Amino acid sequence: MRHVIALDVGGTGMKAALVGASGELLHQARRATGRERGPDAVVEGILDFAAELHAYGAEHLGEPASAAGVAVPGIVDAEQGVAVYAANLGWRDVPLRALLTERLGIPVALGHDVRTGGLAEGRIGAGQGADRFFFVPLGTGIAGAIGIGGRVEAGAHGFAGEIGHIVVRPGGAPCPCGQAGCLERYASASAVSEAWAAATGDPEADAADCAKAVESGDPRAQTVWQNAVDALADGLVTALTLLDPSTLIIGGGLAEAGETLFTPLRDAIRQRITFQKLPSVVPAALGDTAGCLGAGLLAWDLLTTTDGMEVTP
Numbered sequence: 001m002r003h004v005i006a007l008d009v010g011g012t013g014m015k016a017a018l019v020g021a022s023g024e025l026l027h028q029a030r031r032a033t034g035r036e037r038g039p040d041a042v043v044e045g046i047l048d049f050a051a052e053l054h055a056y057g058a059e060h061l062g063e064p065a066s067a068a069g070v071a072v073p074g075i076v077d078a079e080q081g082v083a084v085y086a087a088n089l090g091w092r093d094v095p096l097r098a099l100l101t102e103r104l105g106i107p108v109a110l111g112h113d114v115r116t117g118g119l120a121e122g123r124i125g126a127g128q129g130a131d132r133f134f135f136v137p138l139g140t141g142i143a144g145a146i147g148i149g150g151r152v153e154a155g156a157h158g159f160a161g162e163i164g165h166i167v168v169r170p171g172g173a174p175c176p177c178g179q180a181g182c183l184e185r186y187a188s189a190s191a192v193s194e195a196w197a198a199a200t201g202d203p204e205a206d207a208a209d210c211a212k213a214v215e216s217g218d219p220r221a222q223t224v225w226q227n228a229v230d231a232l233a234d235g236l237v238t239a240l241t242l243l244d245p246s247t248l249i250i251g252g253g254l255a256e257a258g259e260t261l262f263t264p265l266r267d268a269i270r271q272r273i274t275f276q277k278l279p280s281v282v283p284a285a286l287g288d289t290a291g292c293l294g295a296g297l298l299a300w301d302l303l304t305t306t307d308g309m310e311v312t313p
Contacts, residue, residue: 001026001061004299005053005068005104007046008113008291009033011088014049015288018057018065019296023124027056039090046070046096047103054104067107068100069299071116071291077158081110084158109298115152115161116294117286118145121249122152123297125285130247134239135284136163137252138232142184146243164188168234186231189253195224211257226264228254233268240269241276251284258283 003026008015012035018027029052034045050068058064074086081097100108111119118135122145127133133147142164146153153160164184165177172181185191189207196210197203199220213221236248254261266281286293 002063003057003061003065004296004303005050005057005065006292006294006296006299007050007053007068007070008116008295009046009070009072009089010113010291011035011073014046015292016049016053017292017296018053018061019293019299021300023293023296026061027053029053033089035089039092039094042089042091043094043096043099047099050100051103054106065104065106065299067109067299067302068104069109069111069116069295069297069302070096070100071111071113071295071298072096073113075158076110076112078109078111078154081108083110107299107302109295109302111295111298112154112158113291114143115145115154116298117251117290118147118161118249118294119152119297120286120290120294121145121251121284122147123150124293125290126249126282127247130245130280132243132245133247133249134161134163134243134245134279135249135251136236136239137284138187138189138250138254139252140188140190142188142235142252144239147245163235163239166235166238168231168238183231183235187228187235187254192224192228192254195227196221199224207254208256211260214257214260225260229261229264229268233265233272236265236269237272237276240273240279244277245279248279248281249284250281251287251290255283 003018006017006019014031016029017025072083075084083094083096097108097110121135122133135145144161144163146161165182167181168183169181173185174180175182192207197205210221214225
């Protein structure tokens with residue numbers, strides 16, 4: 001059965017799958033990155049994991065994988081196939097595509113984790129059928145993926161979609177990026193956790209606890225939550241003014257609060273728009289499988305462009 005390798009590398013763990021031409025998951029596996037052993041060990045772990053998946057396909061599916069797609073965090077030069085920088089993994093300028101191609105002997109596509117997840121959400125997830133979408137995962141930080149015509153725009157230098165570093169509170173909280181008042185300092189899951197911990201005096205309190213307290217009517221939680229929603233709406237209205245998407249897809253840990261987030265967020269966006277068209281604001285559909293599924297799409301796309309095969313995952 002013809003298939004590809006899909007590998008999603010995170011800060012602490014890797015998710016992988018063998019993906020068929022119709023998008024079916026033929027085999028799935030997970031493994032730790034081993035980052036505590038240093039960046040070279042992480043790279044070697046990725047190569048070994050990919051090689052094991054390649055061997056599994058050959059043994060159990062009748063043939064080895066035709067291509068591989070790999071999603072990695074940090075700064076990624078997808079065109080050159082280089083993992084430029086990832087703070088969590090400690091690497092710089094790793095020629096990951098070349099290393100994997102040499103190890104596996106098949107074409108390899110390298111992508112940025114958020115943009116790759118956005119590709120999956122746009123094609124087969126919450127944005128399916130939308131020609132223009134913007135995918136925003138709210139996790140430890142906030143990133144974004146701009147979807148146009150079934151593709152995700154990387155930008156001239158690979159930084160397109162970085163909505164988390166739009167300044168929404170000028171002169172506000174300092175951000176590791178060097179600016180002050182960035183969106184992710186107010187509306188990420190980690191920012192809400194920090195604010196709720198401060199409000200309660202409980203250092204273990206987190207964003208999920210805050211959401212539950214909002215639902216139970218706690219006024220302190222409602223204040224923390226609304227501050228985050230207002231900041232998020234300010235950032236998103238800036239994005240939709242520039243991009244004019246038909247669909248805003250919100251994912252990540254904070255989106256797990258469901259309508260506790262989406263009802264006030266839709267209201268806040270509606271209150272802020274003037275001439276802009278209000279997009280659909282929907283939760284992401286693929287959860288933590290988005291990056292892996294997107295990596296599979298990258299691999300099938302690579303085959304489509306290299307051998308002319310018609311593939312529609």
